[in-house]
Amino acid sequence: MCSLWRGSLLTLTSSLNRRVFQCCRQFGRSYNIASCMPEAVAFQGVSDHSGLYKFSVNESDRFWGAVARQRLSWISPFHTVQNCDFSQGKIKWFEGGKLNVSVNCLDRHVHTCPERVALIWERDEPGTEVKITYRQLLELTCRLGNLLKRQGVRRGDCVTIYMPPCPLAVASMLACARIGAAHNVVFAGFSSEALADRIRDAQSSTVITVNQGVRGGKVVDLKRTVDQAVQNCPSVQQVLVAMRTENTVAMTDRDVPLEEEMMKEDVVCEPVAMDSEDVLFLLYTSGSTGKPKGLVHTQAGYLLYTSLTHRYVFNYHDGDVFGCVADIGWITGHSYIVYGALCNGGTTVLFESTPVYPNPGRYWEMVERLEINQFYGAPTAIRLLLKYGDEWVQNYNRSSLKTLGSVGEPINTEAWEWYHRVVGDGRCPVVDTWWQTETGGICIAPRPADPEAEIVPGMAMRPFYGIKPALLDTEGGGGGALCISQAWPGMARTIHNHHQRFTETYFQPYPGFFFTGDGAHRSKEGYYQIVGRLDDVINVSGHRLGTAELEDVVNQCPAVAESAAIGYSHDIKGEGECLPKTRSGKIMRRVLRKVVERNTDELGDLSTLDDPDSVHEVIRGHRRLR
Ligand code: 6R9
Numbered sequence: 001m002c003s004l005w006r007g008s009l010l011t012l013t014s015s016l017n018r019r020v021f022q023c024c025r026q027f028g029r030s031y032n033i034a035s036c037m038p039e040a041v042a043f044q045g046v047s048d049h050s051g052l053y054k055f056s057v058n059e060s061d062r063f064w065g066a067v068a069r070q071r072l073s074w075i076s077p078f079h080t081v082q083n084c085d086f087s088q089g090k091i092k093w094f095e096g097g098k099l100n101v102s103v104n105c106l107d108r109h110v111h112t113c114p115e116r117v118a119l120i121w122e123r124d125e126p127g128t129e130v131k132i133t134y135r136q137l138l139e140l141t142c143r144l145g146n147l148l149k150r151q152g153v154r155r156g157d158c159v160t161i162y163m164p165p166c167p168l169a170v171a172s173m174l175a176c177a178r179i180g181a182a183h184n185v186v187f188a189g190f191s192s193e194a195l196a197d198r199i200r201d202a203q204s205s206t207v208i209t210v211n212q213g214v215r216g217g218k219v220v221d222l223k224r225t226v227d228q229a230v231q232n233c234p235s236v237q238q239v240l241v242a243m244r245t246e247n248t249v250a251m252t253d254r255d256v257p258l259e260e261e262m263m264k265e266d267v268v269c270e271p272v273a274m275d276s277e278d279v280l281f282l283l284y285t286s287g288s289t290g291k292p293k294g295l296v297h298t299q300a301g302y303l304l305y306t307s308l309t310h311r312y313v314f315n316y317h318d319g320d321v322f323g324c325v326a327d328i329g330w331i332t333g334h335s336y337i338v339y340g341a342l343c344n345g346g347t348t349v350l351f352e353s354t355p356v357y358p359n360p361g362r363y364w365e366m367v368e369r370l371e372i373n374q375f376y377g378a379p380t381a382i383r384l385l386l387k388y389g390d391e392w393v394q395n396y397n398r399s400s401l402k403t404l405g406s407v408g409e410p411i412n413t414e415a416w417e418w419y420h421r422v423v424g425d426g427r428c429p430v431v432d433t434w435w436q437t438e439t440g441g442i443c444i445a446p447r448p449a450d451p452e453a454e455i456v457p458g459m460a461m462r463p464f465y466g467i468k469p470a471l472l473d474t475e476g477g478g479g480g481a482l483c484i485s486q487a488w489p490g491m492a493r494t495i496h497n498h499h500q501r502f503t504e505t506y507f508q509p510y511p512g513f514f515f516t517g518d519g520a521h522r523s524k525e526g527y528y529q530i531v532g533r534l535d536d537v538i539n540v541s542g543h544r545l546g547t548a549e550l551e552d553v554v555n556q557c558p559a560v561a562e563s564a565a566i567g568y569s570h571d572i573k574g575e576g577e578c579l580p581k582t583r584s585g586k587i588m589r590r591v592l593r594k595v596v597e598r599n600t601d602e603l604g605d606l607s608t609l610d611d612p613d614s615v616h617e618v619i620r621g622h623r624r625l626r
Contacts, residue, residue: 155180187329294496305490310340376405408542440490
């Protein structure tokens with residue numbers, strides 16, 4: 001591992017760009033710490049942001065205790081702020097406390113502002129968005145919670161959700177939280193095999209899906225994928241099917257028409273009092289070896305951390321429209337589209353489409369139409385869009401924008417500059433947010449709410465409150481393996497059913513530290529730049545793929561004795577992995593066979609390929625091998 005990061009550091013793309021952007025001058029030079037974080041008034045001696053950061057790491061019990069009491073609604077108070085021991089991989093926060101996450105995300109806002117819009121469902125077809133108020137979302141959640149109970153789902157069970165971003169997907173997540181079940185959201189682009197693996201590992205008896213998805217003008221048969229998956233999942237007793245399109249799909253005895261059945265349920269569903277450390281959800285992510293890991297996040301700490309980072313990293317204020325274009329199937333969707341945003345009473349966008357549908361102006365047309373204030377997206381999309389030229393951006397009014405966020409992979413200087421200069425008209429801070437499924441929420445970001453904050457293009461900059469990074473195995477020049485030296489409330493608690501793998505992966509490489517798997521660089525000012533993975537995880541378009549998973553698939557070909565998957569640098573996607581895949585993640589073997597047989601004139605229908613160019617790359621690669 002150590003030699004690997006050295007290699008990565010050598011490829012550090014840009015030397016630190018010294019141009020620095022000051023942001024958030026609107027607070028002026030003198031400011032009141034209470035206006036930034038009300039709890040801070042009670043922290044003795046804290047008068048500015050750097051003091052507040054120091055307090056958050058040096059007095060972390062007092063910091064997190066105060067913030068948790070202030071920001072979450074508790075059914076009963078916690079008695080211990082934290083009880084953590086990295087050597088055993090033991091992470092516990094707010095023990096003794098009881099709360100319900102759905103009450104924090106819904107009921108308390110329904111009391112104060114029932115008609116505020118909670119969700120804007122930006123459907124695939126522009127201009128057909130649907131708005132759901134907090135009152136409506138609570139009703140949907142309660143009906144669904146009651147339906148799940150009627151179907152036999154109990155506290156502690158795990159429900160698998162295979163749905164594109166839509167209000168019923170969010171209501172399903174919150175319904176689980178309301179009745180004390182955990183959820184396992186699987187990205188609705190994954191294949192039936194990947195879905196089946198995750199259902200089996202989570203031992204779900206219930207799967208929630210839609211008849212069909214709609215994305216980029218194309219209809220995707222999601223229910224059919226679920227049907228294939230559950231054939232190999234004996235634990236599944238029922239599949240709840242919502243209707244995203246009007247097309248009927250074959251229903252079996254196991255299938256339950258979701259809308260029809262939930263309308264029979266009551267709009268009141270008693271929230272269960274959950275312990276702080278009960279499981280909120282599992283989310284599977286790729287590791288460098290073996291099967292995907294079901295990372296476990298729990299109730300209170302996760303909710304607190306996502307809401308605090310949502311508020312301060314993006315400078316989110318009441319009434320703002322938060323536009324995160326990730327899918328709910330990734331941690332970014334969980335933490336910032338759903339939990340962080342709703343815990344803060346925010347209005348949050350659910351984006352169903354693609355950056356180029358119906359044209360490359362889609363994001364910015366949406367920003368104008370929905371008056372989005374914070375836009376949060378991935379560098380891969382920014383790199384793609386900048387190639388289409390500035391006009392697609394400039395055609396639309398983006399004056400509502402206040403903060404631009406980036407996540408998922410390093411953002412190169414060209415993309416950063418374009419995002420800042422063209423999309424944000426040079427006036428919106430760009431926050432490059434570094435974090436992982438494992439960290440639950442953003443750990444390193446510029447913090448625009450800090451009036452003193454400066455931002456260096458392409459740098460994630462500074463640790464968030466409570467985060468104490470450490471670079472280990474340093475070799476001069478300020479680079480090293482990025483670790484975090486003390487616990488924070490948002491971190492994952494274990495890997496579902498594999499606690500030993502959890503400790504081995506994250507706590508044994510550097511005893512006493514949480515190891516992130518990334519390499520980073522620290523400037524003399526103390527700002528962080530993330531270099532990328534040190535292990536065999538490949539990052540394609542911001543999505544994590546394990547080399548072992550790719551090799552597993554390749555090795556299934558009878559002619560293949562051994563294989564090795566590697567990432568190579570790709571202009572738009574960060575890294576490429578060279579295989580022609582359908583949008584649902586299936587590798588098109590028939591295409592590979594034709595290439596190997598040198599029948600490239602008879603490749604057949606390539607319309608379901610996610611990236612038709614990948615075939616040409618394979619052809620070119622094969623020619624070189626010959
Ligand atoms: C949130 C998310 C995590 C991995 C992480 C790192 C890469 C994420 C980044 C970044 C550089 C950033 N990563 N954000 N690299 N700069 N701002 O993406 O979670 O899917 O678990 O991926 O993504 O390599 O370790 P996840």
